[in-house]
Amino acid sequence: MSKVLVLNASYEPLNITSWRRAVVLIIKGKAETVEHNGLVIYTNFPLPTVIRLRHYVRIPYKEIPLTRRNLLYRDNHTCQYCGYAGDGLTLDHIVPRSRGGKEVWENMVSACVRCNVKKGNRTPKEARMPLRITPRKPHSSLYFEIARHTRGDAHKEWRKYVIGLTG
Structure with missing residues (x-):
């Protein structure tokens, strides 16, 4: 059943x-x-x-750990920029760490290598790469x-x- x-x-x-x-x-x-x-x-x-x-x-209340596995699961193993679903996904900081971006649920998404490299050290707005879904903490x-x-x-x-x- x-x-x-x-x-x-x-x-x-x-x-x-x-x-x-x-x-x-x-x-x-x-x-x-x-x-x-x-x-x-x-x-x-x-x-x-x-x-x-x-x-x-x-x-x-039980805190959900921010791990690679949990983040990829939250994002359905899909690049949040182009929609690619497959192997070799990376984690991207929406506001780059070098610019003060934190390692929190709301600032991290899964991204394919191509999109991650294309976005580089910019925000999605600066790179003209809108996110498909606004990231949030489960x-x-x-x-x-x-x-x-x-x-x-x-x-x-x-x-x-x-x-x-x-x-």
């Missing part, structure tokens, strides 16, 4: 769980079905794809896992519960 997105009582994404665990939470009255895919487990019991906990669960540590599960047509109903998820 498939996975189920678990939302906090405030509709914030908390976790991804198995459909069996989700059904147990619903039967115990700890969660309610928010979305389902039309499949039925029992008569009048649809298979949930999104559930919401009935009581708020406090979770500590909002939660669950962001990447949800993004992976919502590629293509899979789990389309999850997208509306995740801030900053395109697709």
